[in-house]
Amino acid sequence: MSAIANAQPLLSRSKSRDGHASFTVSAREAFWIALEALRVHKLRSFLTLLGVVIATTTLIVVMSVINGMNLYIADHIANLGANVFILDQFNWANTSDEEWIKEQRRNKLIRMEDYEFLKDNLQGYKAIGAEAWRGRNSAPVIRYRDHALYEVQITGETPSMMGIGQQQVGSGRYFTESEYEHSALVCFIGNDLVNEFFPNSDPLDKVISIGGQPFRIIGVAQTLGKTLGQSQDDFVQIPLTIFQKLYASRPGIDVNVQANNSDQMLELEDETRALMRARHHIPYKDTDDFGINASATIMGLWQQLTGSIFAITIAVVAVFMVVGGIVIMNIMLASVTERTHEIGIRKSLGARRRDILLQFVIESGVMAGVGGLLGIALAVIVAKLVDMVFTASVPASAVLVGLSLSTIVGLFFGIYPATKAARLDPIEALRTEA
Amino acid sequence: MGVQTLTSPVQEYYAPPDSMLIRVEDLWKTYDMGAIQVNALSGVSFDIPRGEYVAIMGPSGSGKSTLMNLIGCLDTPTSGRYWLNGRLVSELTDDELAYIRNKEIGFVFQTFNLLSRASALHNVELPLIYNGTPAAERVERAQEALRRVDLADRMNHKPNELSGGQRQRVAVARALVNNPSLLLADEPTGNLDTATGVEIMNLFDRLQAAGNTIVLVTHEHDIAARARRIISVRDGKVARDEQVR
Numbered sequence: 001m002s003a004i005a006n007a008q009p010l011l012s013r014s015k016s017r018d019g020h021a022s023f024t025v026s027a028r029e030a031f032w033i034a035l036e037a038l039r040v041h042k043l044r045s046f047l048t049l050l051g052v053v054i055a056t057t058t059l060i061v062v063m064s065v066i067n068g069m070n071l072y073i074a075d076h077i078a079n080l081g082a083n084v085f086i087l088d089q090f091n092w093a094n095t096s097d098e099e100w101i102k103e104q105r106r107n108k109l110i111r112m113e114d115y116e117f118l119k120d121n122l123q124g125y126k127a128i129g130a131e132a133w134r135g136r137n138s139a140p141v142i143r144y145r146d147h148a149l150y151e152v153q154i155t156g157e158t159p160s161m162m163g164i165g166q167q168q169v170g171s172g173r174y175f176t177e178s179e180y181e182h183s184a185l186v187c188f189i190g191n192d193l194v195n196e197f198f199p200n201s202d203p204l205d206k207v208i209s210i211g212g213q214p215f216r217i218i219g220v221a222q223t224l225g226k227t228l229g230q231s232q233d234d235f236v237q238i239p240l241t242i243f244q245k246l247y248a249s250r251p252g253i254d255v256n257v258q259a260n261n262s263d264q265m266l267e268l269e270d271e272t273r274a275l276m277r278a279r280h281h282i283p284y285k286d287t288d289d290f291g292i293n294a295s296a297t298i299m300g301l302w303q304q305l306t307g308s309i310f311a312i313t314i315a316v317v318a319v320f321m322v323v324g325g326i327v328i329m330n331i332m333l334a335s336v337t338e339r340t341h342e343i344g345i346r347k348s349l350g351a352r353r354r355d356i357l358l359q360f361v362i363e364s365g366v367m368a369g370v371g372g373l374l375g376i377a378l379a380v381i382v383a384k385l386v387d388m389v390f391t392a393s394v395p396a397s398a399v400l401v402g403l404s405l406s407t408i409v410g411l412f413f414g415i416y417p418a419t420k421a422a423r424l425d426p427i428e429a430l431r432t433e434a
Numbered sequence: 435m436g437v438q439t440l441t442s443p444v445q446e447y448y449a450p451p452d453s454m455l456i457r458v459e460d461l462w463k464t465y466d467m468g469a470i471q472v473n474a475l476s477g478v479s480f481d482i483p484r485g486e487y488v489a490i491m492g493p494s495g496s497g498k499s500t501l502m503n504l505i506g507c508l509d510t511p512t513s514g515r516y517w518l519n520g521r522l523v524s525e526l527t528d529d530e531l532a533y534i535r536n537k538e539i540g541f542v543f544q545t546f547n548l549l550s551r552a553s554a555l556h557n558v559e560l561p562l563i564y565n566g567t568p569a570a571e572r573v574e575r576a577q578e579a580l581r582r583v584d585l586a587d588r589m590n591h592k593p594n595e596l597s598g599g600q601r602q603r604v605a606v607a608r609a610l611v612n613n614p615s616l617l618l619a620d621e622p623t624g625n626l627d628t629a630t631g632v633e634i635m636n637l638f639d640r641l642q643a644a645g646n647t648i649v650l651v652t653h654e655h656d657i658a659a660r661a662r663r664i665i666s667v668r669d670g671k672v673a674r675d676e677q678v679r
């Protein structure tokens with residue numbers, strides 16, 4: 001007559017038939033509730049989200065600035081010219097202060113004799129040139145009629161330097177070998193000087209005064225533009241021979257070597273190193289007392305620098321995110337208390353623990369995600385402003401990282417309040433005042 | 435076998451016959467208030483067959499709501515057994531009870547318990563959301579339930595844009611939308627004026643005529659008079675159980 005009650009499989013149906021469908025349906029309901037909550041409590045939500053907004057903005061702005069600088073460096077600075085390396089007194093990419101101090105102490109200036117030696121003994125290079133620099137703050141005044149320019153970059157060059165770097169002749173020509181040998185008073189100028197001295201006339205064959213000496217303009221370089229806000233076109237180049245006569249009889253120089261192709265670069269660098277070590281009589285065990293610098297060297301240095309900027313940013317963003325997450329957790333706890341009656345209603349209608357858990361975790365995640373979006377929007381504006389005075393370019397990856405990071409923070413810090421909500425007893429919850 | 439009997443005796447509870455929708459057997463509910471223990475229910479037993487219309491009456495504090503909450507699977511008894519629709523539900527976990535509440539039970543409360551920010555339609559959709567009914571079917575069934583309680587023209591109103599009687603009808607529609615085997619109502623007319631209360635009771639009469647099993651709690655004799663059976667509760671015990679029609 002009677003059957004054993006336990007024999008009936010009570011809940012197999014609920015799991016097999018409803019399990020997955022009810023999850024997606026109640027997730028959608030949770031999403032709807034989350035957006036509704038944001039809509040109703042706009043100001044409260046915004047204040048709650050400030051931490052996440054600031055964290056996301058910081059992250060993206062820093063990523064954008066570094067990205068922008070990367071592009072600049074790659075474009076303007078690190079690109080010394082195709083397959084070019086530079087022999088200088090120092091290694092430009094010193095990793096530590098000790099190394100720097102050590103190089104300061106023992107490295108010797110590179111001299112014209114070194115250049116002549118390499119020119120004769122290095123095998124197979126495409127071009128080799130030398131240049132000497134005059135510091136901007138000790139630069140002589142340059143005048144044309146009643147106009148004067150100060151702190152212009154003045155360098156002495158060998159004629160072979162044209163074509164080794166990025167620089168191109170815009171009009172006129174570069175020095176000839178003969179002008180170089182005879183220490184001719186000729187100069188090759190950047191476009192900034194043209195704009196200043198000859199806004200409406202042809203600069204070629206005009207004579208300007210450099211520290212009182214008359215120099216005839218034989219050529220103007222193609223405009224290079226700005227790098228990190230610094231004009232690359234305010235320079236005057238003169239033959240290295242006249243540079244020596246006027247400013248320094250034995251100047252320290254850079255030797256620029258151009259290889260025929262990238263494969264030959266290392267070979268030539270090694271050969272140069274060997275020749276220089278022999279000239280400087282460096283014992284086998286000792287390090288170089290000169291530096292060989294290439295684009296890769298500068299990029300390496302730059303990446304080290306950005307690495308540490310980035311590490312600091314990560315720390316700052318992490319702190320903001322945790323603070324933001326805790327604020328969200330706090331507001332979610334308040335929200336659970338506030339909506340205890342609602343939770344009771346939902347439970348009385350068949351919402352399971354996981355449905356309630358999902359509702360609050362999703363609400364928290366959506367809220368933080370919206371904070372992330374606000375942060376991204378703010379970051380895009382800030383990046384635009386930064387780009388006007390400096391450089392910044394928002395990478396797509398930053399947007400993705402910002403959005404997912406903030407959402408994850410929201411989901412994570414929503415777990416505790418959501419667990420509290422899910423564990424509420426339906427009767428107790430219903431009994432609280434709405 | 436012998437050893438097993440000694441350490442964990444096999445309990446055999448006999449389920450009620452199929453015609454019985456509900457069987458409660460020696461139900462106790464004790465609230466532990468620290469210093470004292472309050473027995474809200476002290477050994478309640480009865481059967482309710484399918485299609486029955488039962489009114490539960492009794493003085494305030496006699497344990498009516500406690501009993502309804504147990505029958506409605508919102509709460510679990512301190513001891514005793516409860517079968518609903520052939521299943522022993524008195525020993526289920528939270529989530530299993532949630533499933534029973536969703537599928538088997540429609541509960542109408544004195545205070546309506548509607549979500550104030552959601553429309554009537556969305557309120558009625560809720561039970562369907564928690565069993566994964568797809569959106570299109572959900573809306574259709576919720577609209578149908580609202581039509582059954584004559585609220586076709588109020589579907590998009592929020593609860594605070596509805597009268598008390600209309601709110602309670604939304605609650606009834608919500609209770610019915612999943613076609614539960616049992617409709618429970620704890621003082622459904624308690625917050626309504628007499629005329630509106632009559633309106634709701636007429637609705638219950640129609641539902642009973644259509645084959646629903648109804649258990650309701652009331653203080654009013656003329657409302658109880660509509661039922662076919664009246665169970666009187668006093669001090670957590672069944673004082674009287676009479677078939678009135």
Ligand SMILES: Nc1ncnc2c1ncn2[C@@H]1O[C@H](COP(=O)(O)OP(=O)(O)OP(=O)(O)O)[C@@H](O)[C@H]1O
Binds near residue numbers: 496
């Ligand atoms: N959560 C609780 N904690 C402690 N005691 C409780 C709790 N809920 C109910 N009680 C007690 O159990 C008894 C029965 O309460 P119940 O709510 O079932 O009464 P009722 O018959 O529904 O009364 P009313 O007609 O006033 O609604 C009362 O003495 C009450 O104080």
Ligand SMILES: [Mg+2]
Binds near residue numbers: 499
């Ligand atoms: Mg009561």
